[in-house]
Amino acid sequence: MTSFSVTNEKSPSLITGYAGGTVTVLIWATWLLAxxxxxxxxxxSIDIGLIRYGVPALALSPxxxxIGLLPKSVPLxxxxxxxxxxxxxxxLVATLAIHATPAGSSGILLGGSMPLATALIGVFIFGERPDITRKLGLAAIVGGxxxxxxxxLADASLxxxxxxxxxAGAVLWASYTHAFRRSGLTAIQASALIAIWSFLIIAALAGVFGTSLAQASAEDLGLQVLSQGILSGLVAMVAYGTAVKTLGGTQAAAFTAITPVLATLGGGVLLGEEIGLAEIAAAVITGIGVALSTGIAARRR
Structure with missing residues (x-):
């Protein structure tokens, strides 16, 4: 007989993976709000990008x-x-959209789409076969x-x-998830390479289009350094990489769908954004989908 229950015994590696996923989504919700x-x-976007990738590029410079900017062991x-x-x-893609989208809706459209995109790439490109529990979870995320x-569409709000x-940002992130899992790099090595290459790219854009960093207040800069550079650019990248290594790409990505719940609440409480029944329902259903698609609801025979 087959039943579903929450597994009480987890290996140390699974606990580490779940912890990494949890830390990631908490920081991601903060990142969306910031x-x-x-x-x-x-x-x-260019100013924030310089902060987001400049801080971890400096911190992880050793x-x-x-390993070099182009490690020989990693296919180009x-x-x-x-x-x-x-x-x-x-x-740049995500920031452009987030600036025009309420935090809760951004969390649903970005965080909710990430596990779906990751799962579809896993199924159609890498031949992964999710079980019925994860399929139900992904269906719930789609429903949200x-x-x-x-x-x-009813009120033309977005x-x-x-x-x-x-x-599109979710598809990009899903591509990263699968590429990192197959790269052979550690979470810290991958975070370091992404940070330095991204900083160089955005610095080049800043050279062409200019920057407004000097016009921002110390308070605004401090908030972005903390949320973008330290938490999102450094801590969350390492935490997510750890989750991918221990849980697998599809399960790790499913954690990102918790972001809509946190972003919706944060948008209403901290930014004063209106939260309607549709936003609440979408966030809750998406959150339920996470519990299923991450495998936390384990299958027992």
Whole structure:
């Protein structure tokens, strides 16, 4: 007989993976709120990008200096997917959309789409076969996104860019997840390479388009250094990489779908954004999908 229950005994590696996933989503919710808040400051996407990747690039400089910018053991296409998927390209695409999208909706469209995109890439490209529990979880995540989509179409509350750029960002992140898992790099090594390459890319853009860092207040800069550079750019990257290594790409990515719940609550409490029944329902359903698709609800025979 088959039943489903929450597993009480977890190996140390699984506990580490779950801890890494939990830390990641807590920081990601903070990142979404901080990025949304930056829309009301002089800081643009390039400015925030310099902070997000400059801080970890400096902190992890001993790592990337040791292994080199192009490690011989890592295929170039995997490195490119990692830098694009979790680095400069992902950041610029996501930030552009988040500036025009409420935090709760951003969390649903980005965080909710990530596990789905990761699972689909795993199934159709790498031949992964999720069990029925994870399929139900992914279906719940899709349901949460659809609720938000229907609500948006009914009242025209979100621009079309939200529904294009945020899922595109999710696909980029999913590509990074699978590329990192196959790269052979440690979480710290991958974080270091992504940080330095992304910083160089965004620094080049700053040289062309300029920067507004000097116009921002010390308070705004401090908030972004903490949320973007230290927490999101450094701690969350290492934590997520640890989760991918221990849980696998699809299960680790499923944790990101907790972000909508936290971002919705944070957007309402901290940013004063309106939270309706549709947003609450979408966040709750998506959160339930996480519990299933991460494998926390373990299958017992």
């Amino acid at each position: 990025t949304r808040h930056s829309a009301a400051t002089p800081l643009g 790592v990337w200096l040791k 296409h995997l490195l490119a997917l990692m830098v694009a998927g979790a680095g400069a390209v992902f950041f 996104v659809l609720i938000l989509l229907v609500q948006s 621009p079309w860019t939200s529904f294009v750029l945020l899922p």
